[in-house]
Amino acid sequence: MARITAGVGSSHVPLLGVAVDQGKSGDAYFGPIFAGYEWTRAWEAEQKPDVVVLVYNDHASAFDANIIPTFAIGCGERYKPADEGWGPRPVPDVEGHADLAWHIAQSLILDDFDMTIINEMDVDHGLTVPLSMMFGQPDKWPVKVIPLAVNVVTYPVPSGNRCWALGEAIRRAVASFPDDLNVQVWGTGGMSHQLQGPRAGLLNREWDNRFMDLLVGDSQEARAIPHIEYLRETGSEGIEMVMWLIMRGALGRETRCLHRHYHIPCSNTAIGHLVLEPVE
Amino acid sequence: MSGHRDIHEYLAEFDDIPGTRVYTAARARKGYHLNQFAMSLMKAENRERWKADERAYLDQWPLTEEQKQAVLARDYNRMLDLGGNIYFLSKIFSTDGIPFAEACSTMTDMTFPEYREMMMNGGRSPEGNRSIKGGY
Ligand SMILES: [Fe+2]
Numbered sequence: 001m002a003r004i005t006a007g008v009g010s011s012h013v014p015l016l017g018v019a020v021d022q023g024k025s026g027d028a029y030f031g032p033i034f035a036g037y038e039w040t041r042a043w044e045a046e047q048k049p050d051v052v053v054l055v056y057n058d059h060a061s062a063f064d065a066n067i068i069p070t071f072a073i074g075c076g077e078r079y080k081p082a083d084e085g086w087g088p089r090p091v092p093d094v095e096g097h098a099d100l101a102w103h104i105a106q107s108l109i110l111d112d113f114d115m116t117i118i119n120e121m122d123v124d125h126g127l128t129v130p131l132s133m134m135f136g137q138p139d140k141w142p143v144k145v146i147p148l149a150v151n152v153v154t155y156p157v158p159s160g161n162r163c164w165a166l167g168e169a170i171r172r173a174v175a176s177f178p179d180d181l182n183v184q185v186w187g188t189g190g191m192s193h194q195l196q197g198p199r200a201g202l203l204n205r206e207w208d209n210r211f212m213d214l215l216v217g218d219s220q221e222a223r224a225i226p227h228i229e230y231l232r233e234t235g236s237e238g239i240e241m242v243m244w245l246i247m248r249g250a251l252g253r254e255t256r257c258l259h260r261h262y263h264i265p266c267s268n269t270a271i272g273h274l275v276l277e278p279v280e
Numbered sequence: 281m282s283g284h285r286d287i288h289e290y291l292a293e294f295d296d297i298p299g300t301r302v303y304t305a306a307r308a309r310k311g312y313h314l315n316q317f318a319m320s321l322m323k324a325e326n327r328e329r330w331k332a333d334e335r336a337y338l339d340q341w342p343l344t345e346e347q348k349q350a351v352l353a354r355d356y357n358r359m360l361d362l363g364g365n366i367y368f369l370s371k372i373f374s375t376d377g378i379p380f381a382e383a384c385s386t387m388t389d390m391t392f393p394e395y396r397e398m399m400m401n402g403g404r405s406p407e408g409n410r411s412i413k414g415g416y
Contacts, residue, residue: 014380059367059370060315060318060319060367060368060370061322064316065312065316065365084322084374085321085322085370085371085374086374154305154308155303155304155305156290194300194404195366195380195384196300196301196356196360196366196384196387197301197360197387198299198389199297199298199299199300199409200384200387200388200404201385201388201395201403201404202403202404202406202409203403203404205402207406227290228294231294231297231302232297232406232411233410234406235300236297236301236303265400265403267379267380267399268384268399
């Protein structure tokens, strides 16, 4: 049987991809950010997950303003890195796991989650930056990836509670897949940042850290945080953190923290990173 | 569980956040063509046509004159008011070769060096920036 063995939370700031691609990840500005991922790189190399369900959002790359799926799951065989306006990132194509993806999609729909199914799309920094942070610069990504794209741009975005419940349903779906697979769920985006308007540049170290605290242990408190609280406390783009709740929901009743990292700033954004495992 | 069953109440709260335009359905409707125009700049051949004659390129899109003026002036706050969303608008400043943080600084009352320094010092504090009515 397939099983979810761990969850990873991580920011996915595009500038981190630029730092990797241009060999700047050890410099004075980026060094402290990347140092906080070293533990995880060693751990991932040891864990060797077969598949990552990678929860992220598309930033006007694969989806334009026309079609706005709340939850979309990639069921394709492979995905190319998107051209976000300055050419695609020089990273390997992302290989999907179509069998598990279709199994999860079908199970979720039967479990009352009305998923949008995507067969072909390009994947932007929201998906490729976390892969670079966790795996560096290999010729081929060492995992298969099931992209799970969430609308966190056009309001109303899904509630934190709905995201957590989706994670719970993903856990059930993975557990009923017959092949023996080691599956991780990654929740990406955030933490506090605001990229627009006169309030641009807002960061909130205290709130971000309290949010990470809430994902460890058996607290259910984070699922009730309303959108207005993310907006007021963490900036207009801090709402991306609801995607971490899908990861948390997928880990079951209780979690243990294996690794944690926080750094301010990366461009406009607070970097947060968390590695969790389920407590059975 | 999210505490909201009334969409009017949910949306009204968004207007109480200082210096922020939440990208609601109303904004998405108003800015649909503005955002689709910006999105078109992801294609290299469109970027060339845009750079050759911005006004002529804009005139091929059903934008309001106000939206066109805001784009030509690179007035991002105005574009947000007219329904733009920053992820779409980012295609415009990327085409101009301007980094995200610099574009953000143009929406504040700071120069880019001042903005960068604020970020290095921990960013803008949420203190006093959470609520217009509440002043906290
Ligand atoms: Fe993002």
